[in-house]
Amino acid sequence: MSWIRQSDEKKSSTRILVEKIIKEGKIPSHIAIIMDGNRRFARKNGLSSVQMGHSLGFETLANTLEWCSHFGITTVTVYAFSIENYKRSEEELAGLWNIVREKMNRLFQEEGKLREKGVRVRILGNLSLLPKDIQKLVSRAMKMTLNNNQATLNVCLSYTSREEIAQAMKKCAQGVQDGIILSSDIDERVLERCLYTADEHGYNPPQLLIRTSGEVRLSDFLLWQSSFSVLSFVRVLWPEFSVWHFYGVLLHFQSCWGEVSKLLEEHKKNIEELDEREILEIVSRDCIKCCDTELNQKVKDYKEDRQIRLNNFFQWLNRRREETIESMLL
C-alpha cells in the first residue's frame, strides 16, 4: 500500500462541516502517535497472522497522514518499534523486518509524490541495532527526502526515550570533552537539541500525543518531548482508529491546550530566569568588586561568547547527523 494517499473519494458534507468547525480552534503543528493494538486486532478478528495486523496498522497510518495534511499538521512522529521489541519471537521479528523492507521499497518508488508534497521521512532511534540491510534502506530513505521541507514524518524504529536521552547526554559530554562547549553551557535547551527528534532547524516537541488500544502509559516514548503535550488515550485498537476518533482527539486537544500552553510558557520563563541567575553567578565569581555597569557588560560578553560556542556545537551535531546517515549507506 502507498505512503501517500490521493483522496479520490468525496468527503461527506458532515465531515466537511465538522472539519470546518474544528479548524476554528487551535490545530497542533506536531502530533505523536503510539500505534498500539495491531496484534490484538489480528487475534480478535481471527486473522491468520499477526503480520496482517501490522499491515492493517500501516494502512491506518497512511490514512492518518492524509487527515493530518488536511488540517495542516506538518509533523507526525510515530512509534513503530521499540528497543524492548527485540525480545519478541524470531518469527514475528522476521515478519516485521519484511514489512519494513517492503514499505521502504515502496517509499523509493514514490519518490516523485513525496517530493511533490514535500514530505521528509526521518527514521529515529538507535539504528545501529537494526539488521544491516535495513540500516541501508532507512538511511537511503532519509537521504532521498532530506530536502523536502513541507512536512516531516518521524518514524521511531529501534527507539526508546531513555536511550535517546542517554545519547543526548553522551553528545553533550563529547562536546565538552572536545572543547566545543563548557559543561555549564548545558541546559534544557541544549539537551533538547541533541535528542533524535531535533533536526538542523531546531527542536519541535509534539503538542498532542495519542495512544490507542486503551493503555494509559507512555512506554518509553518521547518522555522528555511530551512533557508539555496534551495526552490523549483512545480506547480503540490502532487498525480501528477512524477519522471520527481523530476528530475527537483534536477536540480534546483544543479543550486542554489553553491551560497546557500556559504551563509551557511558565516552564520556558523559568529556564530563562535560571539561566540569568547562573550567568550572573559565573561572571561575578571573577569580578567581585565590579560596579553594576561593568558587571552588565561582562554578562553581555559572556552571553555572546556562549552563543558562539553553542552555534559551533549545533553545527557539529548537524555534521554528525549527516555522517551517521552516510556511514550506514556504505
Add this chain to the structure above:
Amino acid sequence: MLITKLCLTLIHFCITANRFVVSFIKRLETSWPVHIYNSFYIKNYPSKMNHAPEHLAIVVLEDSISFQKLSQIISWSGLAGIRYVTLFDPKGIIKRSKDEIEYQLRKRSLLSSSEKKVNFVFHTTTVQNKNGYDTNTTNVILLSREDNQRKLVNVSRQLCDNTQHSEVNVEYIDALLKNVFQFPDPNVIFNFGNVSCLAGFLPWHIRLSEIISFDTMKNLDYSSFQSNLEKFHKIEKRFGK
C-alpha cells in the same frame, strides 16, 4: 461569509466549552458537606489494600490545591500500604506547604481510630531511603518544577567532568539519578486538573507509569481511590514482548 464564520466559531465554542460546564456542575455537587462525613469514616477502611502499588505519584494542575484533601490521600495511601507517595505541582506550592500538610496529617491520625499507625517521612530535596524496609513507613516526596528536567541537566553536567563520554549509557544515568532520588519508578500517576498533561513531571521515571486523569481531587473518595489502583494491578505488562 462573515455569518458562516461566526456560526462555526460559535459551534466550536459550544463543543469545547461543554467540558467546563460538566466539570463546573461536578464541582458544585461536591461543595455539599458530604466529604466531611467521609473523612470521619476512615476507621471503616481496610487496613491494607490487596496489591497496593509501591509508588503512587500525584500531579496537581488545579488552581486551588486543598491540603486537607491531599493529606487525606496521603493517609489513605499509608493505610493501604503504599510505600512512596510523590506530590508534584509545577509552581512548588505543595513543596512550600510541607508544614501545613504534616499538620493536617497529624490531625487526621489523631481523629482516626485505626489500629494501624503509619509513620510518614517527608522528603523535599534528595530522597535517601534510610528506613525503607520498615513496612509501617510511607515516604512522602514533595516535588516542584526544579526536580524534573533540571535534575537531568545536572546529571548531564556532572557526567562531563567525571566520565569518558563513551561510557555514558542508560544504566549509568539511572545510577547517577538514584543518588538524588532513591525510589522505585512511580507505578501509577493520578493527574488532577482536567488538562491531560503531566507538566514535565519526572521525565526519566515515568516510562511505565499508568496515567489516570481526574477533573479535580475534591471528588476523589476512598472507593474510587482504591478501585483505580487495583484496576492497574491486573494489567498485563508486556515490556515490549
